[in-house]
Amino acid sequence: MSRRRIKNYRGRVCVVTGAASGIGRAAALRLADEGARLVLTDLNAEGLASAEQACRDAGAPVLVAEALDLTNHEAVMAFGARVVADSGAPDAIFHVAGNSAWGRPDLLEHRIWRSMVEVNLMGTIHVVEAFVPAMMTARKPAALVLVSSAAGLLGLPWHAAYSAAKFGIRGVAEVLRFDLAPYDIGVHLVCPGGVDTPLVETVEIAGVDRSDPEVARTVDQFRRHAVTPDQAAEKMLEGVRKGRYLVYTSPDVRIGFAAQKFAPPLYQIAMTALHRRLAKAGRGILP
Template structure:
């Protein structure tokens, strides 16, 4: 069993919950946070029922509040010491036509996904780094969950992709900036994942009770991985010290095609876009 400490954000549901439970099963001591206190309590109950690992702290934090995030990180370190690993999973999904997407939805998804990630850096990076680490120094881990949408051109994902692509770009810099100071940075690019976000996702201007939309969601869920599978892929990728962690082969293939077979990639994206337009046709809200 591992006796390391880890922070997990977004631990109330979906990937964050599954990741927290998986780490607890491995014997981790955990600090869990989310904006949903009831969901956090449910995760704690599941971990305690398993009888493995240990929850050191449970805290409701809004990751869009920079002061709250930094204060929480400082207090956590002051009371429990520097965590070995930080997994930032919390995020939201908002899709829509870029021509009509309301400004407040652009800012909301960027505030949560991108600026929330920035706040995690501001809160933890200074604590995780070590001056002049040696070969014997235990390397710490800083892990961010981005998305396949941060890499490939999925239809109606402009705002969401801006937020997740920003996380990828930030991590690309941090991996080199923090490596000499004893911190390994990892970024995860999940594809389709069957989380509660599937039923609560905001698709701007689209009636989600429409039959075509419901059919598309069923197809998505049939193709999607479970949060438990994604959590296992994240842990495996971090253990293998992979920087960019794909949790499904289709996204790894899409990334390869984007670089090495651009004609095939462009054709696939055109088909996806056409399919999305078909789904949205007749489901537009007035």
């Protein structure tokens, strides 16, 4: 593991993807409060401009704020080259950007599988390609923070396509934590559980009419148990500061993963019950 850690972000060049909303925006604002020099990107140009202004209002220098499609390999590589040429190798990468879609296996269309892998997994790989080589050459303490999900640790119902990508991110991080340790680059895998972000309102659920009242009730129930983006960002930054590889934003994910490792029968019972519960809930809203 890396020998030295980033304890504070004042004056550090920090790249935040997915900065327009949710955990990414909350992380950017917290980094702004700590005096980081920010490089912000998101697909949503309007939301990104709002986040940029909020960070500037907090007194942070925003070096770059650029709308970017992370599935476009050439564009991401060019973006990384410009950042490194102008500001040097980043001190920290907070790769938060991603998208989500769920569905019963027979309702998951091929486009959903492809989209989840292209946005979440290939987007992550593109960011790694664009920045990590320069960080290795710089030979200074740095952090690579990759956001996976509870669905990158656990067999959550209807998450097969999403989990294909999020388990992939976990695999990338698991290898890089050892590959990059000799270069003093700490790798951190963030696995959020329920977080009340704008994705809650937009996530596609295959075969489900989002206007159905039952969906609204389920969303309300989710929100009662979810943490806020700011709470998740706080846990993420705290985990990086403490040098943790696995970073949880809520205790339920930690407990679930511990059960999977140390009490497999209990994990199987819990997952089976969860799948049955969702299957029952879907009877009235699925074809």
